[in-house]
Amino acid sequence: MNKQYWFIILTYVLMHLSSIIGLPLLFAMGYEQTEAAGIWTISSFTICLIVVLLILRTAPKTTLRNKSKASVGASIGWAIGGIFLAYFSQIIAATIEMYIFRIDPGSENTEAILALIKSLPLVIVVSSIFGPILEEIIFRKIIFGSLYKKMNFFFAGLISSVIFAVVHMDFTHILLYTAMGFAFAFLYVRTKRIIVPIIAHISMNTFVVILQLNYDRILELQKELEKMQLIIGGFFS
Structure with a gap:
């Protein structure tokens, strides 16, 4: 597995773990539990997707077992x-x-x-x-x-x-x-x-x-x- 893929997996894991820090911050700002969870879900997934797509652009272009793609x-x-x-x-x-x-x-x-x-x-x-x-x-x-x-x-x-x-x-x-x-x-x-x-x-x-x-x-x-x-x-x- 190339290094870009490892960075993508790491980004995804960090996104899921980010609520450990993010939710308490939103609670401290006065948001209720469900609302805070919704806001952090939107924010973390959006940032994660942007970062993953940027990293993916730098990864080597390959296909499964080097076979041609379907039309x-x-x-x-x-x-x-x-x-x-x-x-x-x-x-x-x-x-x-x-x-x-x-x-x-x-x-x-x-x-x-x-x-x-x-x-x-x-x-x-x-x-x-x-x-x-x-x-x-x-x-x-x-x-x-x-x-x-x-x-x-x-x-x-x-x-x-x-x-x-x-x-x-x-x-x-x-x-x-x-x-x-x-x-x-x-x-x-x-x-x-x-x-x-x-x-x-x-x-x-x-x-x-x-x-x-x-x-x-x-x-x-x-x-x-x-x-x-x-x-x-x-x-x-």
Whole structure:
């Protein structure tokens, strides 16, 4: 692994550790806990992404196992299909967790993110855009890419995906995050373009956040539709 990649990983680690200093400072300035967490999340992720992209520009330009990249058209197709692939892998993992391991589908990590977004809506930029970009650069391009040079897809994908899952600190759903990591790694290997899993990851995160934020409204709409069906059905009975 080249030195630029080590600097990127270090930047990412420091970003996560920065809250140890940043949050107490915001508390001292009078911010409440949730608001302070939201502000620091936005600030730290923004700075980290800028630094990572600047460092990445200086890194040697390589492709996975020196193979040519997929065409632009094929990459667009895989990016769109990758959204469904990632979501499908998530459904399979969630089903296994629920029916085999008896794990409830709710995620503490997702709930914490939603709480931050409700407190400070701008956090959605971090959860839906900045976070996925950083995670794909770190876990797919750097960690998976480095491992894939020395081992086959399964083991490189497994190791990088488990690390990806552990970093989310939601150990109950480690299978779910690992499955997602495999899906994104597959997209990267298939196209040799890191932008493809980035697009799929951004799209999936955005969809999940919007769905969760509007969950109550969706239930209300479903009830209204059921009432309309009953009324319409009454006319023809």
